[in-house]
Amino acid sequence: MSAKPVLLIVDDEAGILEVVGRFARRTGFDVLSCNGGREALATLAQTKADLALVDVRMPDIGGLDVLRAIGTLNPSCQVVLMTGYATVESAVEAVKLGARDYLAKPLNFRRLEQLLGDVREQVERRRSVLEIESELTKRLEFCGMIGRGPAMQEIFDLLGRLAPHARTALIMGETGTGKELVAHAFHRLGPRRDRRFVTVNCSAVVETLFESELFGHVRGAFTGATQNKAGLFELADGGTLFLDEIGELQAPVQAKLLRALELGEVNRIGSLQPRHVDVHVIAATNRNLPAEVAAGRFRSDLYYRLNIIHLTLPPLGARREDIPYLIAAFVKDCAGRLGKTLVGVSAAAERRLTSAAWPGNVRQLRNVIERACIMADGDLITERELTTSLDEVLTQARTLGSSSADTLTGALGDSMLLSALEREQIVRALGRTKGNKKEAARLLGLSRRALYRRLDRFALLDTVTRRRSDSLPA
Ligand SMILES: Nc1ncnc2c1ncn2[C@@H]1O[C@H](COP(=O)(O)OP(=O)(O)OP(=O)(O)O)[C@@H](O)[C@H]1O
Ligand SMILES: [Mg+2]
Known part of the structure; x- marks a missing residue:
């Protein structure tokens, strides 16, 4: 869009086109001149104007018809009619039809100058409002995610640039940082936005069933397989498969997944016939995947395959703005x-x-x-x-702010202190809920799975299990 407002002049008199054109350019307009109504309509079909000065009496198409046409072709364009035969009635008629004003010929250039000035100001104001608005929305909200600080801005920027080209993507970040939102954004911004988005939670299902869930099975492949069944990979063919919690994936499934990604084909369990699938894969995990690779719990080849495009969401505490x-x-x-x-x-x-x-x-x-x-x-x-x-949350914050915590930090180092505080917070939440983990997770704002992972990490599982003797999820 040009920076200057655009004026369209329509008149069958070449002299008017020239004089008014020169005058308007001096006032800061870009000018389009049309020698008659027909030419005006052709021009309007291709370009937009902010203001049109239209002569009423023209041999081919009259000014009132041009006015009506502008109303449909370019409704934000304001129209001012000009004529040598001005009467009150025709002025009223023109305004009824949507004209902004009516100028009598010979033109009063002072009035014209005023008019051009007003329109220019209006256009500039509208543009700056639009700019501010789009600037604000650009900064604050992106695909349903809110983020004002530089960390999230960078994520938004990367998403916008990478999503159109990504076939696989890996999203890392602590629990509750918005990985699922990012996965959806990847899909929505990518070339497959109109195709399926299939979510698989890699930690939700028992391992043997999981494989059949993902790759499908043929009848008789195992006890209970009474029918042929397509897996989620096949279901997502042509679309996107979102593998949530990929860090929880068992080794045998990791191998099959790698094969599916590399060859673009899957075997239903019990079948020797590979099926072609064309699936974009987005994986997410709150584990530190490189560390999992180093510890031998996650295949490095699969990691590198997924890691081609990766995003790490910073914890909320690192983006308080x-x-x-x-x-x-x-x-x-x-x-x-x-x-x-x-x-x-x-x-x-x-x-x-x-x-x-x-x-x-x-x-x-x-x-x-x-x-x-x-x-x-x-x-x-x-x-x-x-x-x-x-x-619960504030107890932790207060402890962090106190001087004893400062001494502790010195002795333990930040991450150990945080772990110690987190552990304490979890213990306290479990105490308050009398060991009810579902309640405790809610209190802590953690998903149940995330709480289990922490219980595991802090070696609290046994304590809780003994106290409540309730069973763990599969
Ligand atoms: N930037 C954000 N703007 C608005 N809401 C957000 C943002 N990030 C996360 N949320 C909200 O926080 C909640 C958790 O987000 P999400 O489920 O995407 O997290 P996650 O990283 O997948 O967590 P987990 O590892 O526990 O599965 C959701 O309700 C989500 O809408
Ligand atoms: Mg999630």
């Missing part, structure tokens, strides 16, 4: 769903929310806000509504 915007979005969303008039959080509440530790990242923040929204009854969420839902 996003927190106020996330809060605003969550409050708005929640208030809408609950039919409440909430408009945001108090300044003190926001301070507490931006300084909390958020081990469960964005998901946890969202949960805390949702609970506070349910409790709040005024326009603002205050510290009072936050206290219960934030209790």
